[in-house]
Amino acid sequence: MPPQIDVRLDRVTKRFHEVVAVDDLSLEIQRGEFFSMLGPSGCGKTTTLRMIGGFEEPSEGAIYLGETDVTGLPPFKRDVNTVFQNYALFPHLTVFENVAFGLRRRKVATDQIASEVTAMLELVELPGYEARKPSQLSGGQQQRVALARALINHPRVLLLDEPLGALDLKLRKQMQLELKRIQTEVGITFIYVTHDQEEAMTMSDRIAVMRAGRIEQLGNPEELYERPTTPFVAGFLGVSNLLEGEVAGHDGALVSIRLRDGTVLRAPADGVAASGPVRVGVRPEKLRVEAGEAGPSDGLNALAGVVLDASYIGVSTQYVIQTADGHRLTVYAQNLDTAGASEAMAGGQRVHLTWKPQHTFVISGPAEHVAGDPHLPEEGETDV
Amino acid sequence: MPRTRRRLTPYLLLLPGTAWLVLFFAVPMGYMLVMSLQQGSLSEGYHLTWNWGIYPDIAVKYGNLFLRSVSFALATTVLTLAIGYPMAYTIAFYGGRLKNALLLVVIMPFFVSFVIRTLNWRMVLSDNGLVFGTLKDAGLLDQSFRFLATPASVIFGLTYNFLPFMVLPLFVALEKIDRRMIEAAADLYASRAQAFWRITFQLSLPGVVAGSLLTFIPAVGDFINADIIGARSPDVAMIGNVIQRLFLNSNDFPAAAALGFVLVAGTMLLVGVYTRIVGTDRLTS
Numbered sequence: 005m006p007p008q009i010d011v012r013l014d015r016v017t018k019r020f021h022e023v024v025a026v027d028d029l030s031l032e033i034q035r036g037e038f039f040s041m042l043g044p045s046g047c048g049k050t051t052t053l054r055m056i057g058g059f060e061e062p063s064e065g066a067i068y069l070g071e072t073d074v075t076g077l078p079p080f081k082r083d084v085n086t087v088f089q090n091y092a093l094f095p096h097l098t099v100f101e102n103v104a105f106g107l108r109r110r111k112v113a114t115d116q117i118a119s120e121v122t123a124m125l126e127l128v129e130l131p132g133y134e135a136r137k138p139s140q141l142s143g144g145q146q147q148r149v150a151l152a153r154a155l156i157n158h159p160r161v162l163l164l165d166e167p168l169g170a171l172d173l174k175l176r177k178q179m180q181l182e183l184k185r186i187q188t189e190v191g192i193t194f195i196y197v198t199h200d201q202e203e204a205m206t207m208s209d210r211i212a213v214m215r216a217g218r219i220e221q222l223g224n225p226e227e228l229y230e231r232p233t234t235p236f237v238a239g240f241l242g243v244s245n246l247l248e249g250e251v252a253g254h255d256g257a258l259v260s261i262r263l264r265d266g267t268v269l270r271a272p273a274d275g276v277a278a279s280g281p282v283r284v285g286v287r288p289e290k291l292r293v294e295a296g297e298a299g300p301s302d303g304l305n306a307l308a309g310v311v312l313d314a315s316y317i318g319v320s321t322q323y324v325i326q327t328a329d330g331h332r333l334t335v336y337a338q339n340l341d342t343a344g345a346s347e348a349m350a351g352g353q354r355v356h357l358t359w360k361p362q363h364t365f366v367i368s369g370p371a372e373h374v375a376g377d378p379h380l381p382e383e384g385e386t387d388v
Numbered sequence: 389m390p391r392t393r394r395r396l397t398p399y400l401l402l403l404p405g406t407a408w409l410v411l412f413f414a415v416p417m418g419y420m421l422v423m424s425l426q427q428g429s430l431s432e433g434y435h436l437t438w439n440w441g442i443y444p445d446i447a448v449k450y451g452n453l454f455l456r457s458v459s460f461a462l463a464t465t466v467l468t469l470a471i472g473y474p475m476a477y478t479i480a481f482y483g484g485r486l487k488n489a490l491l492l493v494v495i496m497p498f499f500v501s502f503v504i505r506t507l508n509w510r511m512v513l514s515d516n517g518l519v520f521g522t523l524k525d526a527g528l529l530d531q532s533f534r535f536l537a538t539p540a541s542v543i544f545g546l547t548y549n550f551l552p553f554m555v556l557p558l559f560v561a562l563e564k565i566d567r568r569m570i571e572a573a574a575d576l577y578a579s580r581a582q583a584f585w586r587i588t589f590q591l592s593l594p595g596v597v598a599g600s601l602l603t604f605i606p607a608v609g610d611f612i613n614a615d616i617i618g619a620r621s622p623d624v625a626m627i628g629n630v631i632q633r634l635f636l637n638s639n640d641f642p643a644a645a646a647l648g649f650v651l652v653a654g655t656m657l658l659v660g661v662y663t664r665i666v667g668t669d670r671l672t673s
């Protein structure tokens with residue numbers, strides 16, 4: 005059975021005067037999914053969400069909820085509810101009336117409203133707060149009321165725009181788990197906007213990484229982290245080391261890539277072109293750093309280099325290593341066997357780095373020399 | 389002790405205001421009350437005789453005038469609200485960069501004195517003036533038509549003069565409303581009318597209360613409009629006109645003082661009842 009599609013954006017573009025906020029974006033979100041949109045400030049996350057909610061109309065393209073084209077329908081005619089960034093609770097109404105607002109507009113019977121509000125406040129762990137005004141609640145409690153107010157309508161889709169942005173780190177972590185629990189419990193599709201990559205990774209089933217109004221890459225957290233297809237995604241989800249090279253040949257499931265200085269590295273061959281310029285990437289925690297020259301490599305990738313900088317940060321030591329052809333690589337070495345800063349390798353020390361070919365990812369296309377954001381026609385870019 | 393000092397601070401802060409009120413409100417009120425209970429004449433002097441009987445007397449004699457003043461002021465308040473709300477709403481929500489310029493236009497009449505503005509309206513609205521003269525010449529109105537000196541004309545003048553007192557507090561209240569609140573209402577299945585009524589209007593109530601007090605209170609005691617636009621017609625005279633006449637023309641100080649006292653006390657009572665009903669917390673929240 006193919007997954008049921010809850011929300012579909014079909015080539016949606018949104019322009020504000022000359023600013024293109026969302027650029028020819030297509031997207032399908034599945035029923036019951038926790039879907040995140042992640043990207044830097046101004047990349048069009050809020051605008052996309054507001055178009056799904058009906059607060060903005062697309063300049064071009066269409067939006068579907070299930071099978072229905074809802075483009076042009078006002079918010080109150082869409083089976084979608086929103087948790088706003090600053091909650092937007094009604095200050096003159098009690099918690100009860102805030103949560104009951106949607107049900108009252110839909111003329112639900114009074115006694116049913118009472119029991120549903122009670123149940124909903126229980127779900128968000130605020131029983132007994134019915135009579136309070138929003139101004140008498142803490143930030144985290146207001147957040148829960150906003151969630152209850154939206155969820156009580158059992159929408160097809162819940163939209164959340166940086167709902168935890170105003171909370172401090174500890175409360176944020178707690179609410180992340182809570183949100184995930186509630187989403188699992190009610191089984192409603194969540195579309196979640198954030199610019200915090202860790203938050204997106206923790207909660208999401210799938211993430212769309214956005215940049216300049218487009219989706220740069222879409223996939224589950226592991227795919228995005230382990231196999232980014234663009235340098236932007238590689239850099240946005242944590243630190244990555246990228247080395248320029250050329251495809252030298254395929255070897256079963258692996259592909260060989262020759263760097264400028266002649267070193268050959270190997271990586272999974274999935275989706276890599278048969279030839280041409282590429283970049284090879286590896287995450288800092290996947291690298292093992294050892295003093296001296298490289299020995300026999302056991303099928304591992306190996307690179308020689310010199311320590312430029314070492315900083316001891318307790319759980320790990322962070323090295324910056326310069327390779328023979330001038331690339332700088334960051335390495336996080338777990339302090340498994342070392343007993344302190346004195347045992348870290350010093351600057352100037354000759355070392356070699358090793359890592360598994362499976363931990364390597366390949367980004368097609370030549371290096372991007374312009375700082376700016378021309379959209380790269382990446383191969384294998386997901387545009388589901 | 390710092391503790392006692394902290395407890396006294398609020399009272400100390402209230403002191404200047406309290407002194408002001410005592411000096412310029414309580415003292416004159418007491419003085420008026422005492423004067424109203426005196427008897428005599430300007431030439432022979434007035435003597436305190438505790439003549440409480442004056443109150444039933446003026447109630448009988450001027451009761452209808454009180455009623456007329458209150459109904460003119462009420463009509464004025466309702467009209468300024470009806471005209472001012474859409475104005476304030478449009479400026480606050482759609483004013484954009486013109487907001488300040490539009491507000492300036494609203495208070496522009498204040499650059500000209502109250503009396504002069506009213507005199508000008510009298511000329512514009514006179515029987516053969518700019519508006520009605522033209523209409524009469526065009527044969528659109530009967531030659532005998534008269535607008536000046538009608539209740540409608542006085543209410544018109546009051547409404548015109550007090551409109552800014554309604555618009556400004558309404559604007560302030562509407563301006564403060566977070567637009568996302570209205571989006572949230574739409575998101576929760578409220579139609580535009582419901583969102584306006586349940587959210588925007590409710591949140592603008594402090595402005596409605598403040599604006600209607602600022603309009604009603606001066607309107608109920610006004611005498612300029614009835615004097616000028618009302619052309620001193622006894623049919624449209626308000627309580628302020630009578631007080632003015634009794635003080636300045638008839639020199640009947642006790643009756644004038646009694647009317648003044650009843651006007652101020654009665655206004656306070658009405659305002660008290662009003663704020664009790666809508667809640668003073670609306671003024672502060």
Ligand SMILES: Nc1ncnc2c1ncn2[C@@H]1O[C@H](COP(=O)(O)OP(=O)(O)OP(=O)(O)O)[C@@H](O)[C@H]1O
Pocket residue numbers: 020023024025043044045046047048049050051052199
């Ligand atoms: N009402 C508007 N009028 C004009 N430009 C707008 C409007 N709303 C958004 N934009 C522009 O569209 C682009 C995308 O904005 P959007 O709010 O969607 O970004 P975002 O990804 O949510 O950013 P953030 O993480 O900062 O919230 C920005 O360049 C923004 O300036």
Ligand SMILES: [Mg+2]
Pocket residue numbers: 049050051
């Ligand atoms: Mg945003």
